[in-house]
Amino acid sequence: MNDKKNIKTDKSAGADKPDKLIQKDYITIIAGPCAIESWEQFETIARVVKDCGLSYMRGGAYKPRTSPYSFQGLEYIVEIKKLYGLKMVTEVTDAETVEEVAKYVDVLQIGTRNMSNFALLKKVSKVANEMNKSVILKRGWSATIKEWLLAVEYLSLEGDTDVVLCERGIRTFEPSTRFTLDLSAVPVIKKLSRLPIIIDPSHAVGQSDLVIPMSRAAIAVGADGLIVEIHTDPEKALCDGQQALDTRQTKEMLHQVEYMAKFFGKKIR
Ligand code: PEP
Numbered sequence: 016m017n018d019k020k021n022i023k024t025d026k027s028a029g030a031d032k033p034d035k036l037i038q039k040d041y042i043t044i045i046a047g048p049c050a051i052e053s054w055e056q057f058e059t060i061a062r063v064v065k066d067c068g069l070s071y072m073r074g075g076a077y078k079p080r081t082s083p084y085s086f087q088g089l090e091y092i093v094e095i096k097k098l099y100g101l102k103m104v105t106e107v108t109d110a111e112t113v114e115e116v117a118k119y120v121d122v123l124q125i126g127t128r129n130m131s132n133f134a135l136l137k138k139v140s141k142v143a144n145e146m147n148k149s150v151i152l153k154r155g156w157s158a159t160i161k162e163w164l165l166a167v168e169y170l171s172l173e174g175d176t177d178v179v180l181c182e183r184g185i186r187t188f189e190p191s192t193r194f195t196l197d198l199s200a201v202p203v204i205k206k207l208s209r210l211p212i213i214i215d216p217s218h219a220v221g222q223s224d225l226v227i228p229m230s231r232a233a234i235a236v237g238a239d240g241l242i243v244e245i246h247t248d249p250e251k252a253l254c255d256g257q258q259a260l261d262t263r264q265t266k267e268m269l270h271q272v273e274y275m276a277k278f279f280g281k282k283i284r
């Protein structure tokens with residue numbers, strides 16, 4: 016990539032500021048359900064996240080099953096933040112609702128389908144800087160690394176946005192996993208930029224029994240964290256249950272990831 020110099024991704028300065036999603040010497044694990052289904056479901060899973068000693072929880076509030084007008088998922092997010100002191104990550108799907116969602120959460124997630132939605136990226140850039148939010152930018156499943164880094168430029172238009180890249184699998188000819196997890200993206204990104212990068216093994220493989228080995232691999236290859244779908248009753252999950260770790264698997268994943276993290280002298284948070 017010979018236009019590296021033009022890409023303003025050199026943001027290591029301040030990487031250990033307390034409000035940044037990725038902190039030096041830590042592997043950040045974000046865990047939670049694909050979608051916020053009900054108060055009971057979200058609260059039960061929040062307890063698992065808290066018991067595991069994690070700081071960040073995920074949960075989609077704008078899923079097709081959630082009415083765009085009710086904001087119920089967002090209300091639950093506020094309650095869980097109050098009850099358990101967890102920081103919250105949720106996806107933003109259109110420019111009009113970014114500001115509203117940002118009032119409730121700590122981290123705005125941009126999904127694979129929206130990596131090239133430049134109107135959304137520009138709005139997120141503005142809101143993230145005004146409201147001091149971090150942003151997770153998932154890789155478009157057909158995007159090259161160069162296109163992904165150029166999307167970061169849109170997010171950086173309004174200031175020094177705390178952008179964290181997330182590799183979540185790309186589309187290949189291989190059907191035995193949902194997508195193909197491009198683990199080489201981690202060292203490539205580390206070579207081209209100083210942006211932090213996390214891995215989403217759940218959407219990449221699409222099957223819970225493959226999530227633990229790929230989580231381990233993600234840490235081994237140098238990822239700064241993971242975003243993982245978990246559920247206390249995966250069989251009853253309304254969405255993506257087949258890839259969600261149950262509570263026993265979640266603990267096992269954390270145990271193994273902690274072991275790998277130690278190799279790099281890092282702790283889990
Ligand atoms: C998600 O994380 O809930 C999600 C939909 O992921 P992706 O955008 O990677 O498909």
Ligand code: MN
Binds near residue numbers: 050254255
């Ligand atoms: Mn999902």
